[in-house]
Amino acid sequence: MAALGTVLEMQPRPEFLLLGTGARLAQPPRPFVRELEAMDIGIEAMDSRAAARAWGVLRAEERWIAAALMPL
Numbered sequence: 767m768a769a770l771g772t773v774l775e776m777q778p779r780p781e782f783l784l785l786g787t788g789a790r791l792a793q794p795p796r797p798f799v800r801e802l803e804a805m806d807i808g809i810e811a812m813d814s815r816a817a818a819r820a821w822g823v824l825r826a827e828e829r830w831i832a833a834a835l836m837p838l
Contacts, residue, residue, distance in 0.1 A: 767801055773832045774805065783807055786814030786835035804807055807832075814838055 767773070773783075785794055791795060791813050802809050812820065814835045821833050 767798065769791040770832075770834060774807070775833070776832070779805065779807055779828060781808065781830050782832075783809045784817045784824075784831060784833040784835075785809055785811040786817030786833065787811055788814055788836040789838045 770783075773780070787794075791811060794809060794811050800808055810817075810820070814837070815822055817833060821831070825830050
């Protein structure tokens with residue numbers, strides 16, 4: 767959570783966090799997911815390429831989202 771820094775302090779809060787997990791999909795730890803959900807922020811994990819594509823589509827729809835993308 768600390769690595770997300772000010773992303774979680776944005777107002778309004780993002781609808782959800784796109785989590786790009788690198789070259790392959792990796793599920794985030796359950797405590798991390800629960801902590802985000804407690805803040806009313808959803809999380810969508812996917813490989814980083816898919817997350818980058820989703821970012822573009824969702825921002826074009828003017829959705830209020832955040833992303834954390836791991837390098838490939």
